[in-house]
Amino acid sequence: MRQKKPRRIFSKLLLALFAFLAFAGAFWFGLVPQRLSPFPPISLEKPPSFFVDARLSSLRFDSALCQSVLKQPHIDATAIPDRNLESGCGWTNAVKFTSTGGAKIGVEPLTCEMAAALTLWVEHEVQPLAKEMFGQEVVRLGDMGTYGCRNIVGNPFWKGVRSQHATANAIDISGFTFADGRSISLLKDWKGSDKESEFLHKVHRSACRYFRVALGPDFNAAHANHFHFDRGLMWTCK
């Protein structure tokens, strides 16, 4: 039998690699509409078990699909009009809401895709852990904002680059308030070895499934008092 030439095998491998990268890149940029996706649409009802990032990214440019995913009682979201990009600032396919995953928070605007990710995280990660560790639910999320026409702060390497906040594709969370009125904050409770610190570290780790960037106080001084979550094009969980 004739052996295949190593060069031909290498070419095929290279082609397969390019095909894989193109496939992954299309999902990464949110370019694969649900009708072309091999994955089922994401649902807020239960924690998604596979290809979470790819399924969330299919919501990016499909406002009708995204609105159909953001359902009561998981979130009380309402669509808001787009604001055309100007100097890198504005938003498309965004919503406003006052509660997510059973916790109150006043948000406007946040991209629909981010709202879905936030709801999945609060309902299926934060709330079960709060019940397990403290025997009660989180009733309010500390909100430090979503939209801001500004650049990335706290990192000289990214100086001059627009933050995901400039397109309402990010949210900053400062802490959690429980049903009995007790509060846990990033600034006060992140460090240490008590239950509050453990809770914050665990919810931070669990956020990395839903958000591409999930930064906390260990990342840099600019994040000492909040989690920063976004679904931009970078991937960091620190």
Ligand SMILES: [Zn+2]
């Ligand atoms: Zn932020």
